[in-house]
Amino acid sequence: MKRAIALYSGGLDSTLVIALMKRAGVDVLPINFTSPFGSTHGLAGDDKKAAMISETFGLTLRQEPIDDELVALVKSPRFGWGKHLNPCIDCHLLMIRKTKALLQELQADFVVTGEVLGQRPMSQHRQALAIIAKKSELEGRLLRPLSAKLLTPTLPETEGWVSQENLLDISGRGRKRQLALAKEMGVETFLPPAGGCLLTDAGYSRKLKDLLAEDMITSRNCGLIRFGRYFNLGNKAKLVVARNEQECLSLEGQARPNDLLFYPEDGRGPTAVLRGSQLANHIEKAASIVAHYCRHTPKPEITVQAITAGERSRLRPPTLPEAELRALLIS
Ligand code: SF4
Structure with a gap:
């Protein structure tokens, strides 16, 4: 029996590929790569759903982080970016190279992917x-x-490892043929179509471009800016302000000892993280922005606490004019 490693996202195409390979009598090992931008071609959390779907085939999904390698490609892709800051060719190449490196360890004969000719520009x-x-x-x-x-x-075809009935001639962006095939093969569970990972998102890419311009793209910073509203306070000072309770918790989880964490003292407003430069004017602006998003109406003077490495200070920030706030907001 031949063995294949399948690059697996949990979406329709790669799920069909697993079904086809199983029908061809191939032993399939699914793999999914994760990064601060999401998972193989999907968003954060899709890797967990993909793991659940692969279990319906009796398969265990192997997950491999590629954080730093993909971050390096985002900064300077050999084959350029897509519509936003998505270095898709370099990223695919990275994932395929990583998979190739596993062939020997996993005693696999070939690699399969759900790529479709002409589907992604x-x-x-x-x-x-x-x-x-x-x-x-x-x-x-x-x-x-x-x-x-x-x-x-390829070898699996010329050597007869995969029979012709399990190979297709699909091209283009439509999903009609894949959906018909899924019905025919009894494939019912797969993730809805996604445009790709966070790097294909316009809002996220705006934040990332701002980090890129100040040479601040790191795996950690890419993780932090997944949440909230993002402000450039100048001179490498970046503020992220939660938009809801879930984001408050996520931001607290992302905060590092060198960050300044802001809360309104009475708890009636958002958590925020100031990363990078922390000059006095950055701290005052950050506190003003936190106060701006507090729930009080009309707004009294709001006390904002700033915490770093266990030290706590109390601020009564001035009101920031709306136009000034808008000018600092990136996304
Ligand atoms: S959308 Fe592009 S950059 Fe994102 S995971 Fe897919 S190939 Fe990689």
Whole structure:
């Protein structure tokens, strides 16, 4: 029996690929890569859902973090960014290379992905698929079953490891044929279509571009800005303000000892994290912004607490004019 590692997101295409490989009698090992931007082609949390879906096939999903490597690619992608700050070709290449490195350890013969020719503008046109296969040095062992009949044949096809009935000629963005195939094969559980990870999100990319401009892109900072409203206070001072209770908890979890954590003293407003530079004017502005988003109407003078490394200070910040606040808000 041949064994394949499947790059798995939990979406329709990669779930179909698992079903096809199982039908072909291939032993499938699904893998999913995680980063501060989400998981293989999905958002944060999709990796957990993907793990649950792979269990319906009796398979255990292997999860591998690629945080720092993907962050480095975001800063300077060899094949450029997509519509936002998504370096999709480089990212695919990274994931395929990582998977290739596991072939020997897992005693697998080839790699399968749910890529479909022409489905995604940046990473799934013919040239991009060829670049990924060539640069990963996996050419003959990288099978895209959904579009295989439209691409150069690979070893699993020429050697008969996967029969023709389990290979297709799907191309383009539509999902009709995949949905029909899912029905035919009894595949009912898969994640709804996603545009990709957070790097394909316009709002998130605006925040990231701001970090990039000040050379502040790190894995930790990319994680912090997933939440809340994001302000540039100047001179490498970044403020993130929670929009709801869930984000207050998430931000507290993201805060590091060097950050300044802000709360309104009476608890009637958001938590905020100031990261980077903490000059007196940054701290005052941050407290004013926290006060701005407090729930009081009309607003009295609000006391905001600022905490760092166990030290607590109390501030009565001035009101920040709306126009000034808007000018500092990135997203
Ligand atoms: S959307 Fe692009 S950058 Fe994000 S995980 Fe998918 S390939 Fe990687």
